[in-house]
Amino acid sequence: MQTGTGRSISPPNHCSRRGFFRVTLGIVACCTWRIRQGHAEGEQAPSKPRYPVDCCQVDGKLFVTDIHSHTVWRWDGERYAAFYRGTKRYRTPLYRPWDIAPRGKEGLVVSDPGTMDIWLLRFDGTVRPFSARLTRPEEDKELDVREQRFAGVLDKPMAVAVTAEGKVFVADLGLHAVYEFASPGEPPRELAKVPAPRGLTIDTDNSLVVVSHGRDALVRIEPDGTTKPIVHGPLAPLDKPSFPHQVVPFADGGYLVSDGYAKTLWYVSREGKVEPYYQGHPLVNPVGLWRNDDGTVLVADPRRRQIFRLTPERKLEVVA
Numbered sequence: 001m002q003t004g005t006g007r008s009i010s011p012p013n014h015c016s017r018r019g020f021f022r023v024t025l026g027i028v029a030c031c032t033w034r035i036r037q038g039h040a041e042g043e044q045a046p047s048k049p050r051y052p053v054d055c056c057q058v059d060g061k062l063f064v065t066d067i068h069s070h071t072v073w074r075w076d077g078e079r080y081a082a083f084y085r086g087t088k089r090y091r092t093p094l095y096r097p098w099d100i101a102p103r104g105k106e107g108l109v110v111s112d113p114g115t116m117d118i119w120l121l122r123f124d125g126t127v128r129p130f131s132a133r134l135t136r137p138e139e140d141k142e143l144d145v146r147e148q149r150f151a152g153v154l155d156k157p158m159a160v161a162v163t164a165e166g167k168v169f170v171a172d173l174g175l176h177a178v179y180e181f182a183s184p185g186e187p188p189r190e191l192a193k194v195p196a197p198r199g200l201t202i203d204t205d206n207s208l209v210v211v212s213h214g215r216d217a218l219v220r221i222e223p224d225g226t227t228k229p230i231v232h233g234p235l236a237p238l239d240k241p242s243f244p245h246q247v248v249p250f251a252d253g254g255y256l257v258s259d260g261y262a263k264t265l266w267y268v269s270r271e272g273k274v275e276p277y278y279q280g281h282p283l284v285n286p287v288g289l290w291r292n293d294d295g296t297v298l299v300a301d302p303r304r305r306q307i308f309r310l311t312p313e314r315k316l317e318v319v320a
Helices: 014-043
Strands: 052-058 061-066 071-075 080-085 100-103 107-112 117-122 127-129 157-162 168-172 177-181 189-193 197-202 208-212 218-221 227-231 244-249 255-259 264-268 274-279 288-291 297-301 306-310 316-318
Touching: 052 100, 052 297, 052 306, 061 100, 100 157, 107 157, 117 157, 168 197, 177 197, 197 244, 197 255, 208 244, 244 288, 255 288
Parallel strands: 052 288, 157 197
Antiparallel strands: 052 061, 061 071, 071 080, 100 107, 107 117, 117 127, 157 168, 168 177, 177 189, 197 208, 208 218, 218 227, 244 255, 255 264, 264 274, 288 297, 297 306, 306 316
């Protein structure tokens, strides 16, 4: 078709419109099917972790956090059992359990960015929030804890570390800070500001060491609250994918850092020198770390849905 200006105008392309609507309808149908499948799978509780992100070992028993099934699992050496199973309701206890560490004989401390709090999961199976207060205090905290709503002081707690005396330290990714809790229910004390903290540990000198997604990948918190870089800059070269998660100390004063994108466990010396400690297969996305007294390190890989044991000889064995 020609216009008075001599320009050609194409007629409406009805075929392309029909194709667009067909593609859109297909996407909607696919999403609906996936949602229905998810609900159908949710009707049957899983029997093992779907996305294990961290683990710890207490008296020979392995505890694993699983954000997809809202569960803290216990592995007895042969099979998994749900130690605590949360619900699918948003902001209910252990909705997305992430980091885990034992607190003496009292229980386990679990970070949960989904509820914006850290939780004390007692060995008898009951839970209570560390920083939050019940918005309906007239109701029983223990019996109705799954149905409560909480108002705490944290935003996105990712990592926890616990001293032998029971002090709890938490790295908050949303508030860009590290806090100290003396006991559940007491107001926390801000120790230091750290950009995007994701991992946290107490090293052999009893200093707090933080995995940061800021300018420096690994920093130490000094007693006066200032931070001192251990690793200046990122762990991996800038042209390589890298996403560090967790850190544990080595007996020689160095550190082991998990890196999901790089599929690598990095060794960082006391002086800050970085080198690959274990790299590649069978690791796909190493996230959680836990160091045992015998020098072995447990590695949680959610993409593999497995827990590995790394020996001092740098051999990787499947644990669960």
